Amino acid sequence: MSINSITHQKAGKFEETRFEKIHNVIFESSNEASILVAKEIASLIKNKQAQNKNCVLGLATGSSPIKIYEELVRMHKEEGLSFKNVITFNLDEYFPMEKESIQSYYYFMHDHLFNHIDILPENINIPDGTIKSDIYDYCMSYDNKIDEVGGLDFQLLGIGRTGHVGFNEPGSHFNSGTRTITLDYVTRSDAAPGFLGIDKVPRKAITMGIATIRKAKRIVLVAWGINKASIVKKAIEGEVSSQIPATYLQTHDNTTFVLDKDASSELTRVKTPWLVTSLKWNEELKRKAVVWLSERLGKSILKLTDKDYNDNGMSNLLVEEGTAYDLNIKMFNVLQHSITGWPGGKPNADDTHRPERAIPAKKRVIIFSPHPDDDVISMGGTFDRLVEQGHDVHVAYQTSGNIAVADNEALKFAEVCKFMSKSTTEVEKIISSINNKGKNSIDTLEVRKLKGMIRRGESFGATRYLGVPDENVHFLDLPFYETGTVKKNKLSAEDINIIINLIEKVKPHQIYAAGDLADPHGTHKVCLDALFKALDELKHKPFMDDCWVWLYRGAWHEWDTHEIEMAVPLSPDQVLKKRTAIFFHQSQKDGAMFQGDDSREFWVRVEDRNKLTAQKYNNLGLADYAAIEAFKRYYFK
CATH class of the missing domain: 3.40.50.1360 (Rossmann fold)
Known part of the structure; x- marks a missing residue:
């Protein structure tokens, strides 16, 4: 067949x-x-x-x-x-x-x-x-x-x-x-x-x-x-x-x-099915179509006319909705309600049209970060808001990220250790291993540990800067990643159980996770699969009834505007604070190992992306913000 x-x-x-x-x-x-x-x-x-x-x-x-x-x-x-x-x-x-x-x-x-x-x-x-x-x-x-x-x-x-x-x-x-x-x-x-x-x-x-x-x-x-x-x-x-x-x-x-x-x-x-065939319109398609039409014509949503819809294959949508005026207001309100400065929910507020619940006012939160910098790169502003607004924020770094540390960076740290230490045998062994590394060799266990510690130290620098206590920072070191090469092991029960144990310990009201599957070497996808499998095993636990999962994206892609269910605006000061948090990850700042074909540093591309998201909202007729971080809710069954 x-x-x-x-x-x-x-x-x-x-x-x-x-x-x-x-x-x-x-x-x-x-x-x-x-x-x-x-x-x-x-x-x-x-x-x-x-x-x-x-x-x-x-x-x-x-x-x-x-x-x-x-x-x-x-x-x-x-x-x-x-x-x-x-x-x-x-x-x-x-x-x-x-x-x-x-x-x-x-x-x-x-x-x-x-x-x-x-x-x-x-x-x-x-x-x-x-x-x-x-x-x-x-x-x-x-x-x-x-x-x-x-x-x-x-x-x-x-x-x-x-x-x-x-x-x-x-x-x-x-x-x-x-x-x-x-x-x-x-x-x-x-x-x-x-x-x-x-x-x-x-x-x-x-x-x-x-x-x-x-x-x-x-x-x-x-x-x-x-x-x-x-x-x-x-x-x-x-x-x-x-x-x-x-x-x-x-x-x-x-x-x-x-x-x-x-x-x-x-x-x-797929992207514009109304240009291809007659549709049975649902709310998601309506939102997608209205945003597309607004962007295509360069008009804010509230300025779209009956003729605009008719000329672009959406006449049957108006039959359902009545007039462009009614539809425009409806879709404008949907997008307006996705914007919140309170990602953990606003206390003592009517949350009927807010993306997050008001109760409990102080939530337990886990931010899952596939690598030890995805948290601040992808949602550093939201991270900062959650801490400032008094939530109990935990960060879980799913992998050590050791493979992304260049040999010259590890050598620099090893040589500093040599200068500081009286007992240099182990350090000299690491230095020798790096200097004599063959073309097809993988790092020794000692070198990988050093590279992992470099990233761990950088992570603590960023989390302390944002006000997270050290006991709330968790380094999971999922075993699937620890091969020393780009090729990883298959996801195992051990990986999933590590995540299950953390979730059961914290009993979070909110989970944030990387939904960016365009990661160039697949780690984001495996980390997300591990979380989804863990959630599937935990979903029958009573505390999970009050747990919401929000997916962010990384420096590679952003959610399309119609997909965004929570948009967190950042002030210019918060943009600078997010940048500083990213800078703590110094080993990834200049000439990162997995840069892709985008020559911009990660902090630059993510700032540009957050500014673009804000600009798209503004072009649709919504408020003008310096930057916006975007999230989509994941519903586990």
Whole structure:
């Protein structure tokens, strides 16, 4: 069974619109989607086995296909799926790159798939990042080998933020074959976490070409997460262009894009469904549509007219609501009521139209921070308000964040310790370990402890500055994170129980957590999953009836205006106080390890983001604030 056949049995709302030029399917979660893609691959392998034929697969690397490979491994171990008739060709490899390097795609594929299945070693083909002979001839032979085995039956793809498939960067030709290519800066910045710095990412790669990929009989491209939403829209709805190589797939007659909800969020039928079809309007859609119309026309909400709605596909909304005047006032009030200077609730106030409860007046609060600076970066102003307004605020740093401390920063602290200490044996061991660290080495346990202590000390500096007693600061050091590499362990019961124990101890009225899933190396998502699993186990406890969960976002993305359920305005003084709290995290201030392709420091980008949120509110006709931090409530069932 293929994704095509599976998805056409799903609800009609998933059918393409006139805006779309590639068949695509949207799923609530990447896990559900990955399992179905794995089932299609498994079905193809079995069909080929029944015909006594080889199954030729083109495979991708990166974070997107990992769950697919996990499911294929599970089917092999638990359901007897054999790979003895499978021949694989990987899309690409960094150049130069040793096979043994933990950053190599050779290592990735064996770690995630080949070491766990019964594929014949001679049937595995991965571009050789160590090739020293004529590279042109080598690349030609790679394409020829694919042709000799009958061509690719199935090609699995991801998509980069430049629109690349494989490593076919912008400018790649429609008829390009396997070749070497220079990597785009955005591609290298996205890869930087895996290499612990962009300066260590190779500048070149070997990649299958567009023509090689397009010869595949079946192509499935998977994309997960909000950071892929913009490029997914361009690939599906845009014109074919060498500047976005994924658009070349529009000319392939058996391609499907498999998306999760976030990756699909910019598609016309998702972002503005009223432009596509008649709708059954609910309150969330109404809010979304009115905000979109106001922003599109550059008019405040209260100035929108009947004609504005009719001209932009929302005439049936006015049929339901009566007039633009009535609808405008209703939506204006909804947004107005999301604004509060009392994130813990305003004592002795009517809370009917406030985002938070007035009672109890003094609440117990836990702020969960995936890394030891996400709390002040993402909600430092709200954090400050909660403390100033007398709430019992606890902070829980879910991971040590040690991997984000650069070696030179750790060396600086180690040398200070050496100068201060009479017993220097252990310190000298740490200094030697850092100075002699090999290219593919991971930090020793002692170095990781030092880096974790650096971040712990910085966290105490910030929490003390904001007035939180030390006993309310909790360093959870969740075990899944403590690998010393970007690749983390799977979430375990031990991780979840650590969170459960803290929540049971504090019995909070409010929980704040990072809902920003565009984190470049996935830690935010794992931390949020751990919290959600903990809440699921705790939800039957009596104290949970009075616990509300608010999700913030980090320095990468913000909630869309229509999604915001609590908007906390910051004064200019609070913006400066938040900045100072961020500055305590000195190891992350200059040249942070996971900067992404945004050259601004974290404090700058978050201030710009908070100012932009305030400006959006003002443009809608609401009050003019210096900055706003935004939150969305999470309802656990």
